[in-house]
Amino acid sequence: MRAIRFHEFGDPGVLRLDEIDRPVAGPGQVLVKVAATSFNPVDTGLRAGYLRQAMPVPLPHTPGVDVAGTTEDGRQVIGFLPMTAPGAAAEWVAAPAELLTDAPRTLALADAAAVPAVALTAWQGLFEHAGLQAGQRILINGAGGGVGGYAVQFAKAAGAHVLATASARSAATVREQGADEIVDYTAGPVADAVTEPVDAVFNLVRADDATMAALVRLVRPGGVVVTATSPAPEDAERKVRTISMYVRSDAAQLAQIVERIDAGTVRVDVSARYPLADLARVHEASEAGELRGKVVIEVA
Numbered sequence: 001m002r003a004i005r006f007h008e009f010g011d012p013g014v015l016r017l018d019e020i021d022r023p024v025a026g027p028g029q030v031l032v033k034v035a036a037t038s039f040n041p042v043d044t045g046l047r048a049g050y051l052r053q054a055m056p057v058p059l060p061h062t063p064g065v066d067v068a069g070t071t072e073d074g075r076q077v078i079g080f081l082p083m084t085a086p087g088a089a090a091e092w093v094a095a096p097a098e099l100l101t102d103a104p105r106t107l108a109l110a111d112a113a114a115v116p117a118v119a120l121t122a123w124q125g126l127f128e129h130a131g132l133q134a135g136q137r138i139l140i141n142g143a144g145g146g147v148g149g150y151a152v153q154f155a156k157a158a159g160a161h162v163l164a165t166a167s168a169r170s171a172a173t174v175r176e177q178g179a180d181e182i183v184d185y186t187a188g189p190v191a192d193a194v195t196e197p198v199d200a201v202f203n204l205v206r207a208d209d210a211t212m213a214a215l216v217r218l219v220r221p222g223g224v225v226v227t228a229t230s231p232a233p234e235d236a237e238r239k240v241r242t243i244s245m246y247v248r249s250d251a252a253q254l255a256q257i258v259e260r261i262d263a264g265t266v267r268v269d270v271s272a273r274y275p276l277a278d279l280a281r282v283h284e285a286s287e288a289g290e291l292r293g294k295v296v297i298e299v300a
């Protein structure tokens with residue numbers, strides 16, 4: 001089968017199209033014929049080797065933590081695969097059965113690869129970590145990205161008042177997703193543009209300590225900052241909690257998200273689709289800051 005792999009850490013040029021044996025499903029695994037995977041920013045860190053301490057991948061490694069595909073018994077599934085196991089940038093992947101959920105019926109199967117990792121991050125960030133409630137004000141910093149697109153929709157559906165950052169290229173999408181107020185982060189510091197305190201900040205952007213501290217100051221006493229990237233400083237005096245989150249795979253949560261997609265209450269935005277052989281180009285585009293939204297890598 002065809003698989004993209006890297007045999008050493010390095011720049012996007014280390015991603016090679018290899019012809020390898022089809023994997024064999026181990027205990028608890030099922031073989032999935034891959035329709036598509038997606039690009040996630042973590043793929044860059046895994047490939048470049050920055051994350052080799054935290055997430056050691058045996059080499060050669062096949063990237064692709066999201067999968068949309070078909071099991072050997074014909075079930076269409078999606079899932080968020082373990083970070084360090086061989087991924088779905090290949091024609092077949094051996095996936096833990098317990099991590100798979102039925103794919104949405106209302107989407108092209110390949111486009112469903114745009115869902116698992118980012119939608120689970122949004123769900124867990126808002127509901128498990130921030131404990132978001134109806135009527136609360138939340139700032140989503142980095143709403144123009146893959147996670148942000150779901151976070152805005154989930155927060156709005158939960159009855160929150162949503163402030164969302166977006167540059168010009170993403171502003172219309174983020175507004176359609178339900179943002180009440182848009183903050184153009186290219187016009188000046190985000191913290192300066194938010195004039196009323198918020199109950200929660202969901203941070204999806206890498207930022208320096210001063211920027212993170214300014215985000216913490218936007219939160220009312222007793223509120224919370226959840227960050228999926230840079231750590232946020234504590235503010236014990238004002239009892240603002242700060243939480244660094246790490247997404248985990250959860251098939252039951254993913255099933256709830258799929259239900260919303262099929263009910264038409266959550267929209268899946270795919271900003272671009274590339275063939276498997278172009279994965280290195282996608283990594284290059286990401287590093288050049290040229291990607292926006294969620295990019296699907298079509299395999300079948």
Ligand SMILES: NC(=O)c1ccc[n+]([C@@H]2O[C@H](COP(=O)([O-])OP(=O)(O)OC[C@H]3O[C@@H](n4cnc5c(N)ncnc54)[C@H](OP(=O)(O)O)[C@@H]3O)[C@@H](O)[C@H]2O)c1
Nearest residue numbers: 041121142144145146147166167170185228245246247292
């Ligand atoms: N800890 C975890 O468990 C976890 C899980 C998933 C993701 N992450 C991390 O979370 C981050 C977001 O992930 P993602 O998949 O959503 O990434 P993504 O799709 O690559 O997000 C890129 C978006 O970020 C926005 N952006 C860039 N610089 C910004 C700034 N200074 N201020 C505000 N927005 C800015 C841009 O929006 P515009 O289009 O508006 O310019 C861009 O579209 C990544 O760093 C990723 O590694 C962490």
